[in-house]
Structure formats: structure tokens, C-alpha cells
Amino acid sequence: MRLVLLGPPGAGKGTQARRLAERRGWAHISTGDMLREAVRKQTPAGQKAEPLLAAGQLVPDALVLELVAERLAEPDARGGFILDGYPRNPQQAEDLAALLRERGLGLDRVVLLRLEDEAIVRRMAGRRSCPECGAVYHLEFAPPRVPQRCDRCGAALVQREDDREEVVRRRLETYRQKTAPLIEHYRAQGLLVEVDASGEVDQVSQRIEQALATSA
Ligand code: AP5
Numbered sequence: 001m002r003l004v005l006l007g008p009p010g011a012g013k014g015t016q017a018r019r020l021a022e023r024r025g026w027a028h029i030s031t032g033d034m035l036r037e038a039v040r041k042q043t044p045a046g047q048k049a050e051p052l053l054a055a056g057q058l059v060p061d062a063l064v065l066e067l068v069a070e071r072l073a074e075p076d077a078r079g080g081f082i083l084d085g086y087p088r089n090p091q092q093a094e095d096l097a098a099l100l101r102e103r104g105l106g107l108d109r110v111v112l113l114r115l116e117d118e119a120i121v122r123r124m125a126g127r128r129s130c131p132e133c134g135a136v137y138h139l140e141f142a143p144p145r146v147p148q149r150c151d152r153c154g155a156a157l158v159q160r161e162d163d164r165e166e167v168v169r170r171r172l173e174t175y176r177q178k179t180a181p182l183i184e185h186y187r188a189q190g191l192l193v194e195v196d197a198s199g200e201v202d203q204v205s206q207r208i209e210q211a212l213a214t215s216a
Helices: 013-024 031-041 044-055 061-072 075-079 090-102 117-126 165-179 181-188 201-214
Strands: 002-006 027-030 081-084 109-114 127-129 136-138 192-196
Touching: 002 013, 002 181, 013 027, 013 081, 013 201, 027 031, 027 061, 027 075, 031 044, 031 061, 031 081, 044 061, 044 165, 061 090, 090 181, 109 181, 109 201, 117 127, 117 165, 165 181, 181 192, 192 201
Parallel strands: 002 081, 002 109, 027 081, 109 192
Antiparallel strands: 127 136
16 A cells, blocks of 8 residues: 555654554655654755754755655565655645656555644653664653663664754644645545544554545
8 A cells, every 4th residue: 555644743653654564564654764864874965954854844845855766666665655754745745646657656545643732742742762773752652661761772862853842833833834735635636534643552553544444
């Protein structure tokens, strides 16, 4: 299946995409993770993206398209994929459609994770990430076994720079202005399924599975 996970920052796209990918054997393609990795390695794309990520703004469409096109060409994406954080504006939706069309493909579903602002802020404020392996925790809802240490690789956990309160506000605004119009875009194509993203991680996973099964 070729799936897009849509939703505001902190709604749980990464958490749910990782679970789905593992269960179904689909490739998990997160543009946020790819960009953070590029920043960490200080590649030319990473250097360009760094100040934009820190400011909570979108990086240029062409730069992200290149990353996505390269990733989609990898063998593991042939059996299905979940796009997490892409597309993020109407131009990117067009770019993606063109990219898939070139390969004779299309999207099967777009899952929209819905969550109230208050819960979003709480999830982002408590998020801690591993700078080495990318694992994601939450101080309250998904704490590591040893405080501040990654369960997988033992590295010291960090707070994402763009999870600072003022940047979170800007990211929410960017989502409303640039990304939210995609909801109607995909609804009009009959691809959209909406899922309540509140409650525990397992509950949300179940709702996604149900939504995918009933909309098939
Ligand atoms: P990106 O990394 O894509 O960030 P985002 O969309 O803002 O989403 P987040 O990663 O913040 O949240 P999420 O929904 O994945 O939630 P998570 O599962 O972590 O993008 C970052 C930046 O990169 C952008 O601002 C932009 O600059 C750039 N960028 C990326 N893609 C781009 C593109 N296509 N074009 C241009 N620029 C782009 O969960 C959040 C927390 O809540 C975690 O701590 C988690 O443990 C916890 N949690 C999850 N689910 C639950 C639950 N059910 N109950 C309790 N806690 C939960």
C-alpha cells in the first residue's frame, strides 16, 4: 500500500508510521528524519535546511523532492511505503503525484491524524529524541527505561530544537496555512480517511488499522 500520513506537528505521525511500517513491512519515509540526518551530517542540503528547521519553516520544495525521489527509488519502497511529513503543501502534492505517475503508480490512502492543540503542545513539550539512532520518547507517555538515556543505543536523549514553545507555535501556524489545504485536496480525490489521534498509542494504532480496513 502507498500511504500518506497527514496531520499537525506532534499528532503522532512518526510514532504511528514506525509501527505500521514494522507490522506491514512497508518503507517508512519521513522527510523530517531525512532532513535532520542531513543537518547532522552537514551535507549541502542539510546546511541549507538547518536555519529553516530551527525556525519552524518549510524547506524549499525542490530540496525535499530530491530527497523523496531518491528514497522512493530504493528497493524497500517497492513493496509499499508510508510518507510521514510529505507532502506538506499543494506544490509538494503535485510533485508527488507526478513522481508516482512516472512510475505508473498512485496513492492508495491519505490518513489524517486529528488532535486538539492542547494535546499537541503537551506531546511536543515532553518529546525527547535520540540524536544517534532517531528513537523517540515522551517524558510522561513513553519514558525511556533509564532516565534521559536511549533504550536502544544508550545515547543521551535531547529535546528537538524546534520543540521550543515559540517554534512550536510557528510550526502549528505553518501547518494551518500551508499543509491543511491538502485535507480538502485529498478528500476531493476520495483518498482521505480521518482518525482521532487522541488517547493512547495502541488505541490510535487500532483506529488506523480499522480505518484502513473499512475504507479498502
Ligand atoms: P517533521 O519532523 O516532519 O515534524 P512534524 O510534522 O512537525 O511532526 P513531528 O515530528 O513534530 O510530530 P509527529 O506527528 O511525528 O509526532 P511524534 O510521533 O513524534 O518536520 C520537522 C521540520 O522539517 C519542519 O518544521 C520543516 O522545517 C522540515 N520539513 C519536514 N518535512 C518537510 C517537507 N515535506 N517540506 C518542507 N519542510 C519539511 O509524537 C510526538 C510526541 O508525542 C512523542 O514524544 C511521542 O512519544 C508522543 N506520542 C505519540 N503518540 C502519542 C499518544 N497516542 N499518546 C501520548 N503520546 C504520544
